[in-house]
Amino acid sequence: MKQLHLRILSTFVIIFVLFSLVFGFFLNNLLSEHSRDRQRDALIEQARLMSFFLSENMEADANTSEIMEQVNNLSIQLDERITIIGVDGEVAFDSETNAEELENHAYREEVKAVLNGEAYGIGSRVSSSTGVEEYYVAIPLLDPSGEMSGVLRLSQPVDTITQLYKEINQSLIIFILIAVLVASFITYLTTKRIVRPIEEVMDVTKELSEKHYNARYSGQGFGEISKLGSTVNELAESLENQMLQIKQNDERLYELINHLVIGVMLLDNQRNIQMVNPAMSRILGEDTSQLLGSSYVEAIKSYGLSHIIERAYRRKKAQNNEIYFYYPEDKIVDANIVPINGKNPGELNVIVLLYDITEIRRLEKVRTDFVANASHELRTPVTALKGFAETLLDGAKEDKEILEQFLEIMLKESIRLDSIVNDILELSRVEQKQVPLKSEDVRVKDAVESTFKLVRQKAESKHMELIVIEEDEMTIQTDLNRLKQVLANLINNAIVYTQENGKVTVKIYREHEFAVIEVKDNGIGIPEDEQDRIFERFYRVDKARSRNSGGTGLGLSIVKYLVENLHGTISVSSKLGLGTTFTVKLPSQLI
Template sequence: MKKLQFRILTVFIVLFTLFSISIGVFSTNLLQDYAQKSQEEALIKQAKTIADLLYVNGENSIDLESAISQLTKLEILDEERLTVIDLSGVVVYDSAANKAALENHSDREEFQAVLNGEKTGISIRESESTNENLYYVAVPLMGSQDELIGVLRLSRPVADINQINEQIKQSLLIFSLLAFILTTLVTFIITKRIAKPINDIMDVAKNLSDKRYDVRYTGTAYGEVADLGDTVNELATNLEEQTQEIVQNDKRLYELVNHLVIGVMLIDDHRTIKMVNPAMSTILGEDITHLIGNSYVEATKSYGLSHMIEMAYQKNEKQNDEIYFYYPQDKIVDANIVPIDGKEPGEQNLIVLLYDITEIRRLEKVRTDFVTNASHELKTPITALKGFSETLLDGAMEDKEVLKQFLEIMLAESSRLDFLVNDILELSKLEQKQVPMNIQEINLTETVLSTIQLVKQTADNKQMKLNVIEEDNLLITGDSSRLKQILANLINNAVVYTQEKGKVTVTIKKENDYAVIRVSDNGIGIPEDEQDRIFERFYRVDKARSRNSGGTGLGLSIVKYLIENLNGSISVESKLGLGTTFIVKLPIHPNE
């Protein structure tokens, strides 16, 4: 702002100086001309007055002698010189010099002017007698008959006239200097008052350019400067609001992108990574945030995906396909490559969107297997019912023994069909979490002991030992009937898949805030490659034994969903031929 104030002051000083010089020169010349003319007129008037005075005192009839005698009586100013010259040019009287020593003045310009009939003769030259530069004025001396009898000359040093001019110049210079100082001071104060609010507004504008939108102009100004300050404040307010909105939108977009289950990667025109979200790192199997700024090839490590990206660059068209990843683990990914415009005209960027559909494909396969297995499981009893019904209708019903035998088989198959349908319906409800829970406090040991009584007869028939080990006496909150259903299924499976004279052990203990129930047997065990599938619908490790035992193949699936509805978890540990252990973890206080 000081620069602005200095510029304004400098411009004013230059303009004022030029104006002062112009006015000074013009005024000086004008005053000099006026002063010189005034002096000239005053000297002429004085000369005429003296001539007239001589004429009056001579009683209208004068001659040179009487004029000279009268002149001696007059008081002439020291700076003025009075001279009387006769018509032949001889000086007959001089107030400043000895007339005898003066040469003939017939060649003087002012003298010749009077002789030529002019009323006044004027000349400026250096006096030969006094060596001064004088201003001469000559007027005629008239006789009684108005005839010219001589010339009266009055002179004054030019230096006296120039001194007046110098005084005028000094007065003008002093006045101009005082006016310059006063005006400069006033201009400085005014420019300071004008420049300070402008400076404050410039500071606010600079802060706005530095993205500091919280600053405001709070100074005092007038007129257009005040309006400018208000406008800058409105601009700052609008910029601050827009910036806050942009920051909020960026934050929302950042949170949205970072919490998407879809992997997002932005690639620029140079095929370098500009942005990735956590889901992309999860899908690709490694943290690739450190690869921002590097080539996308270092992150993808998939020929199929790289080929799609290059096709999108070449064709500038959206690409979509399913990609199989084999490293670091097998995955099926739905890939979408979307071209977008960059910041610069002609710049091409790509957004890579990856969605892991491995679980979806697995669930589709499970659903397909479920339909196939359900159809197969339903087909057996339906075929039996249909076959026996047709046989009876063909005449077998007449034989009472055959009729009774067929009806018993049909009842068993219909019961199995009923169990199968009920299990499917219950499993569907459990998946949708539509099964109501009767929450109450449960003594875990008592529930285990009462459940063992349900399978005790089957165990006794196989001469098996059923043991309960209570490491901690636990009370949990849950649904007692559902817990019994879980335990009954696990303990019954342990009895079924354990050879005669085997052993089943149920252990109860506390781990942190969970009740842990371990159902162990020393039966046939589960192959390691099949342990991940035992909770699938209709999956059987030993298919023949499972059907012979009357199982539907849905028991462990129902157990899994029941435990999940109780906010718990189930896992399995098994060695083929050595036995199996199912581990159930239930929260002691699920609400907490």
Template structure:
């Protein structure tokens, strides 16, 4: 590009210089020719007058052309002009040009006619019929003493000789012009190179900027304006680099924010096609981003309800909000918000689709509702019993000592159960809200199991059951020992409650590089397979009658689940109906 500019400047210079040289050459040539002719003609006139003055006056008076010829021959030796002597009747009396053998009458020659008419000198220019060359003629009259015209003296000279100097000057001028042109071309090339090179560097920087490469800078040296242009382009490059860095940072932050949002985000263009989608939206729709980009939202969402409010947003050009149910790829309840935004082009309408998965929230709301219902039901039973027995006693039954003691024992049992139920509800509430402080210490898991055995020993002995701790390697864990004992006691008590008389409870501890594994195994009644997923729900009982008779509240396994989660662990259950149940607790080692 710059080489083309350089050659263009050079071509323009050559053209201008050539035109200027041509104009100057034509003008100077014409001027020099006129000047040369004028000078030569004046000189020729002076020469003619000089020769005339050399002719002896006596010869003119006597018309002695022979002697005049002799004088003219002597003059011819020292004069290069052609000399012609013509009588008044046009006869050529003398001709210095020896090549002319036959000379016609010159009476009709313009310069002769002018002199014969009385002019002191006459000048003419014409092509000679004899020599076939263009000559310049000067004629002067020759008069005798009495002033009578006796003949005409004419000098002539070829125009070529007269303009020879002009040709030499033209040649010199041409050589000068060529030399100046060569020098001008060299200087132009050097100058344009000095101009073009900085411009090339500026263009290189500008090209890099247009292609989002901001590292290049102008470092060249140029003329004032170009240097200023380089400084401006460097300032522009620095400014653009800073702006693009800031934009890139903002884009990265926005992308990071969008990609880490738990809310699904999808951008639709004016043609209702997907332009952007975050991972949360992928999870809700069950489709990969690469499969959805550029497709219609109808293909992407596969939900009539969502498609309906998106289309409504396009029609009304107003934000839309609704709760939508998804049935594919799995059941979801989402809070859908449709926000219209204007596009880059005037009149273009884009749409942001925000989907917040509220499935778990709705489940929690249902769990809370069920919890309130179940808690009310569980509390109503002992409260109703206490109220009924109290009314019976107040109505006179307390007078009967036997009935009074029996009723008081029942009331004590129910109040104890009510106290246990309230305590379990409060405990579960604290665990859910993580309000239970943990005292971290080094725990010997085997000792904690043996301590739990001692707590339930009375219940086990009552049912003639065997408690076994499998002999394994001593395992240590960092955590709250009271919470670990609560986990173990609940699981062992639960096993005792659902295992018949003479049963066996076996606890095994193993460890891996990352976690301790505790298994509580019984040979009791077992749990039906279809109920295994529900046993950690609050107030859920496999055998409701047995649970109540054993004093259970239905919250034990829910409390165990939350306690295990406080240890960052997991709990699993496997069971076969009639053969027994195994609870497996995995607790990671903590630093």
């Protein structure tokens, strides 16, 4: 902006100086002509007066020497050279030089003009007698009869004539210099006043270009500059609001992408990773955020996924497929590859979307197995009921002993069928969390002892001992009925799968903010390779014993979902032939 300031100032000064020079030139010529004209008129007027004076004195027959003395005095007073020339050109009198020494003046231009009948004659030249450039005016001298008796010539040095002109020129030059200085100073102040708000506007726009959107113009401009400042402020405010909105949208988008369960990866035209979210790292099994700027091949170890990514680049169309990952662990993902246009023409970016459907496929298999297992479990009692009913209808009912035997079997199978149906309905309810929980203060030991009362008869029939050990007195907020249902299933299973004269121990203690309940038996135990499956529906370790005990194979599945509904966890630890321990952890308060 200093350059603009100097440019405006220098332009104005140059224009003003040029204008002053042109104006001075024309004024100089005008004053020069005017000065010469005024001096000529003055000399002519003085010559006429002096001619009239001489004519009158000559008419009165005055003494010629006295007249010449008076003329000489006038010459001194007027500071002018007076010369009297005869009609023959001879000089009769000269106020500055001896007339006898002067040559004939008949051919002087001013004298010649008068002798030729002009009213006056003028001339300008360097005088041969004085050596000074003089300005001459000549008029005729008339005798009483009106005839020309001679020529009166007045002369004045040109320097004297032009002295006023020079003084005016000097004054004009001084005026121009002063005017230039004053105008330059005023221009400097004015341009500074104009440039300063422009500089502030430029500073604000520079701040805006550097993304400092809180910059504002606060200068005291005038006219259009003030409007420009207001416009810049409106622009800055608009940009700040837009950037704030963009930042908020970016933050929302960032949070959304980072909290998606779908893995997101953005690839540029060179197949390099530009963006990745945590879900993608979890699915791929490594921290892909460390590979930003690297090729996607370094992050993706699946040939199938790499193949459809390259196909999306080639065909420029979205691709979809289920991909099996074998490293670092077995997974099934639903892969969607979406090509999008880049910033530059012809540039292609690709978004890789991965959704881990391993659990979905596992649950689908569980449901399929559940339907198959449920059908199988239901078929056994239904087939038994159908077979015994057909046998009775075929005549076996006539035999009282066989009838009673068959009816007992049919009752047992119907009870089993009812248990299976009830357990399936209960499992469905607890899985879908359709049963509301009633929170109340429950002492865990009281719930265990209450459960012991329900199974004590079965335990006594096998001469088993039921023991409760309370290491820490625990009172928690939970649903008492659901807790009893969990304890009943676990304690009943412990009694079923423990030999006679065995023992079932329930230990209660605190672990941080959790109440821990351990149900331990010294029964047959569970093989280590089957411990991960015991919570599956209809899964039995000892199928024959489970059926003989009236079990449906759904008890532990129900227990697992009940514990999860109570916001707890359940785990199992077992050694084959040494017994099994189920550990339930429940929070002290039901959330």
